[in-house]
Amino acid sequence: xxxxxxxxxxxxxxxxxxxxxxxxxxxxxxxxxxxxxxxxxxxxxxxxxxxxxxxxxxxxxxxxxxxxxxxxxxxxxxxxxxxxxxxxxxxxxxxxxxxxxxxxxxxxxxxxxxxxxxxxxxxxxxxxxxxxxxxxxxxxxxxxxxxxxxxxxxxxxxxxxxxxxxxxxxxxxxxxxxxxxxxxxxxxxxxxxxxxxxxxxxxxxxxxxxxxxxxxxxxxxxxxxxxxxxxxxxxxxxxxxxxxxxxxxxxxxxxxxxxxxxxxxxxxxxxxxxxxxxxxxxxxxxxxxxxxxxxxxxxxxxxxxxxxxxxxxxxxxxxxxxxxxxxxxxxxxxx
Amino acid sequence: xxxxxxxxxxxxxxxxxxxxxxxxxxxxxxxxxxxxxxxxxxxxxxxxxxxxxxxxxxxxxxxxxxxxxxxxxxxxxxxxxxxxxxxxxxxxxxxxxxxxxxxxxxxxxxxxxxxxxxxxxxxxxxxxxxxxxxxxxxxxxxxxxxxxxxxxxxxxxxxxxxxxxxxxxxxxxxxxxxxxxxxxxxxxxxxxxxxxxxxxxxxxxxxxxxxxxxxxxxxxxxxxxxxxxxxxxxxxxxxxxxxxxxxxxxxxxxxxxxxxxxxxxxxxxxxxxxxxxxxxxxxxxxxxxxxxxxxxxxxxxxxxxxxxxxxxxxxxxxxxxxxxxxxxxxxxxxxxxxxxxxxxxxxxxxxxxxxxxxxxxxxxxxxxxxxxxxxxxxxxxxxxxxxxxxxxx
Numbered sequence: 106x107x108x109x110x111x112x113x114x115x116x117x118x119x120x121x122x123x124x125x126x127x128x129x130x131x132x133x134x135x136x137x138x139x140x141x142x143x144x145x146x147x148x149x150x151x152x153x154x155x156x157x158x159x160x161x162x163x164x165x166x167x168x169x170x171x172x173x174x175x176x177x178x179x180x181x182x183x184x185x186x187x188x189x190x191x192x193x194x195x196x197x198x199x200x201x202x203x204x205x206x207x208x209x210x211x212x213x214x215x216x217x218x219x220x221x222x223x224x225x226x227x228x229x230x231x232x233x234x235x236x237x238x239x240x241x242x243x244x245x246x247x248x249x250x251x252x253x254x255x256x257x258x259x260x261x262x263x264x265x266x267x268x269x270x271x272x273x274x275x276x277x278x279x280x281x282x283x284x285x286x287x288x289x290x291x292x293x294x295x296x297x298x299x300x301x302x303x304x305x306x307x308x309x310x311x312x313x314x315x316x317x318x319x320x321x322x323x324x325x326x327x328x329x330x331x332x333x334x335x336x337x338x339x340x341x342x343x344x345x346x347x348x349x350x351x352x353x354x355x356x357x358x359x360x361x362x363x364x365x366x367x368x369x370x371x372x373x374x375x376x377x378x379x380x381x382x383x384x385x386x387x388x389x390x391x392x393x394x395x396x397x398x399x400x401x402x403x404x405x406x407x408x409x410x411x412x413x414x415x416x417x418x419x420x421x422x423x424x425x426x427x428x429x430x431x432x433x434x435x436x437x438x439x440x
Numbered sequence: 441x442x443x444x445x446x447x448x449x450x451x452x453x454x455x456x457x458x459x460x461x462x463x464x465x466x467x468x469x470x471x472x473x474x475x476x477x478x479x480x481x482x483x484x485x486x487x488x489x490x491x492x493x494x495x496x497x498x499x500x501x502x503x504x505x506x507x508x509x510x511x512x513x514x515x516x517x518x519x520x521x522x523x524x525x526x527x528x529x530x531x532x533x534x535x536x537x538x539x540x541x542x543x544x545x546x547x548x549x550x551x552x553x554x555x556x557x558x559x560x561x562x563x564x565x566x567x568x569x570x571x572x573x574x575x576x577x578x579x580x581x582x583x584x585x586x587x588x589x590x591x592x593x594x595x596x597x598x599x600x601x602x603x604x605x606x607x608x609x610x611x612x613x614x615x616x617x618x619x620x621x622x623x624x625x626x627x628x629x630x631x632x633x634x635x636x637x638x639x640x641x642x643x644x645x646x647x648x649x650x651x652x653x654x655x656x657x658x659x660x661x662x663x664x665x666x667x668x669x670x671x672x673x674x675x676x677x678x679x680x681x682x683x684x685x686x687x688x689x690x691x692x693x694x695x696x697x698x699x700x701x702x703x704x705x706x707x708x709x710x711x712x713x714x715x716x717x718x719x720x721x722x723x724x725x726x727x728x729x730x731x732x733x734x735x736x737x738x739x740x741x742x743x744x745x746x747x748x749x750x751x752x753x754x755x756x757x758x759x760x761x762x763x764x765x766x767x768x769x770x771x772x773x774x775x776x777x778x779x780x781x782x783x784x785x786x787x788x789x790x791x792x793x794x795x796x797x798x799x800x801x802x803x804x805x806x807x808x809x810x811x812x813x814x815x816x817x818x819x820x821x822x823x824x825x826x827x828x829x830x831x832x833x
Contacts, residue, residue, distance in 0.1 A: 144564060145563065145564050145567035145568060146567065146568065146571055147567060241446060241448045242448070245470070245782060319561055319562075319563070320561065320633060322561060323783070326561065326783070327455045327456075328455055328456040328558060328559045328560075328561065328786045329456065329782055329785065329786055330782065331454055331455050331456075332455075405563070405564045406564060407562070407633045408557070408560045408561050408562035408565075408631070408633035408634055408636075408637055409560060409561025409562070409633075409783075410637075411636075411637065411781060411783045411784075412470065412781075412783065413470075413781065414636060
């Protein structure tokens with residue numbers, strides 16, 4: 106009884122709970138910035154910790170100790186308290202992700218529903234955050250964020266549909282298990298290989314938009330609207346927003362790993378119960394960083410797009426491609 | 441303004457503008473319907489300061505008008521004073537002046553290209569271009585000892601000479617720089633996102649360009665075939681062989697292409713200078729008080745740079761008047777903003793390579809009563825004290 110409670114508390118607070126997720130978020134922040142910098146022949150974060158690995162945390166701490174300024178035009182209640190609870194849905198979303206096991210900490214037959222709901226609610230939170238700060242630039246940022254949600258929502262969900270059709274289930278556990286075994290005797294049976302490649306491509310593009318990284322950083326566009334919806338936030342509020350952005354990155358990339366790269370699966374070498382969890386964790390991390398590097402590579406090599414181009418491009422190319430790939434999947438691989 | 445319209449200010453504090461200048465735009469949704477520029481945030485009173493310094497000191501003051509085209513202002517002032525003093529500058533000095541002027545054009549255009557890439561959100565290109573720019577900065581440092589304000593000129597010549605060792609370094613580095621420049625050209629010509637963000641954006645037609653009196657690359661990209669280096673040659677430009685690239689499209693993309701082409705021309709000029717430079721003295725001694733007035737015009741990287749100087753039997757200039765090229769170009773960019781989207785504003789504003797601190801002057805205009813007044817230093821100080829008191833309360 107007490108053991109169960111202790112395990113439960115350990116799992117929620119330490120691993121794979123809040124602590125681990127936040128550490129992963131700061132780690133990803135560092136990884137993204139370091140790789141981004143190396144691609145530009147810069148050094149990148151260097152002074153906080155070994156190779157600057159604590160940079161994300163240092164930024165968070167520094168921002169959190171700064172003064173909170175609430176503008177006159179802002180909606181006081183939302184401006185003060187919404188940033189605090191904004192990261193919560195993402196942390197909850199991370200509980201669904203299988204990391205050391207084939208099923209997540211929370212597992213249900215309808216995981217994907219919850220995840221889509223969480224992704225939408227995060228973007229909606231950002232829109233409200235921008236609107237509540239009462240600045241014109243923030244409002245433009247919010248409206249652009251909304252435009253991106255409208256443009257990329259459908260292709261994003263359609264790209265996830267591929268994995269769902271293959272597994273014939275909405276649960277992440279079934280999706281992971283459907284990717285066991287090998288293809289053509291040498292390729293792992295991941296959704297990435299084969300028709301799922303198209304879905305993965307669409308997923309990556311939509312993930313960049315969801316994360317507001319270049320070339321889809323229009324809602325924040327520093328040189329146009331001075332930071333968009335995050336503009337007016339300072340001090341602790343902004344620290345939470347920084348955390349939210351890092352957490353979002355962890356969540357979306359983990360989702361990509363689970364849906365297309367077989368989650369924690371990999372060769373087990375016939376090992377037993379405690380060691381298999383370690384192996385799973387290592388495989389998951391490797392895949393996670395691979396996807397992170399792909400995202401960084403794309404976002405470092407393109408210029409920011411205009412919102413007009415984004416909406417147009419998304420509805421003329423991306424959405425039809427996503428629908429076509431789903432139809433092909435159903436016809437060729439059986440639904 | 442009707443109900444659907446809203447106005448906001450880009451600047452004086454805005455990440456897109458590194459210098460304090462206000463662009464007030466009225467937008468409908470994301471579309472700009474009206475724009476105006478409000479200048480005058482960084483008036484430094486340099487023209488007035490010049491009146492209390494002798495010409496040798498003013499030379500260094502003129503250099504500080506602009507951090508990027510410092511040599512253009514410096515050389516321009518020196519040239520104007522040389523007209524007044526009626527000195528003949530040695531040939532070798534003029535070659536050296538051209539050398540530094542073209543190196544400065546290289547670094548200025550590369551800086552601009554980086555800034556534009558940053559404005560369109562292409563940070564990788566921005567950093568890589570600036571990395572290549574370091575080569576040119578190093579060359580300038582090798583020759584003059586400084587990266588930004590070179591202190592190259594003196595009245596009657598130049599201060600630093602070129603020896604065989606520096607000549608060799610220059611040739612090697614320029615040779616090393618060429619393939620990198622070709623790479624930059626390939627990126628500019630082929631990157632889909634750069635084309636999508638700049639092609640057809642901020643078009644300045646030939647008529648508008650004439651009407652707003654633009655100069656430099658901005659004018660040449662709008663089809664006005666005018667380059668002082670070729671049309672009113674100064675220093676030794678008439679002995680050199682180079683082309684003046686022209687485009688008639690007038691949009692931001694054509695400005696990028698045009699400036700990249702100018703980079704290649706500058707390299708051509710530098711190579712010729714290194715080949716042709718004669719030996720001899722590098723300066724003519726100039727002393728004493730002068731009387732007279734002179735105008736000097738130089739093709740700075742951003743356009744035509746104008747210095748008027750007047751001496752009345754004095755060492756201090758009685759009057760110095762400077763017109764930096766941005767002052768001529770800023771009006772055209774305001775006109776070009778109308779009809780574009782918010783996302784295009786920084787791109788269009790940056791496309792002219794604006795340098796507002798060179799441009800600013802203070803002129804109070806009472807629009808209702810139709811009178812105007814130039815503020816003196818005392819007025820400005822009084823105003824500053826009053827405003828501070830107001831703020832403190």
